[in-house]
Amino acid sequence: MTRPKHMQVPIVRELMRRLRKHAPLPVPVRIVQRRSPRICGDLVLGYCHRTLKGGPKPRARRFLIVVEERLSLGEKYEVIVHEYAHCLDRVKRPLDVKDCHDSRWGACYARAFRASTLR
Numbered sequence: 001m002t003r004p005k006h007m008q009v010p011i012v013r014e015l016m017r018r019l020r021k022h023a024p025l026p027v028p029v030r031i032v033q034r035r036s037p038r039i040c041g042d043l044v045l046g047y048c049h050r051t052l053k054g055g056p057k058p059r060a061r062r063f064l065i066v067v068e069e070r071l072s073l074g075e076k077y078e079v080i081v082h083e084y085a086h087c088l089d090r091v092k093r094p095l096d097v098k099d100c101h102d103s104r105w106g107a108c109y110a111r112a113f114r115a116s117t118l119r
């Protein structure tokens, strides 16, 4: 199977443009590529970090997506769409959700994936 032209893996800058345009977040999201990103000491392929506004309810101020810089473009694409879905999911949601890949995240993933295929 070959991907149709509009679904070919875009470079990171183009992918982020598509995500911001077609699945916008109400706060800024920035992406950085790093060597050997870690969460609590564990090596990961990528993660998203949310900075919170003060107040009783968690509301995001901005997001940072970190992706392993040594991945192939196709792997980065997978990781970034996955992490962007966490950003969409976590704008208002607490972080201590039991299963952070539940159906609510899955719906956000579908939105992010669809956005990644649009120009």
Ligand SMILES: [Zn+2]
Pocket (backbone or CB within 6 Å): 082, 086, 100, 101
């Ligand atoms: Zn995840």
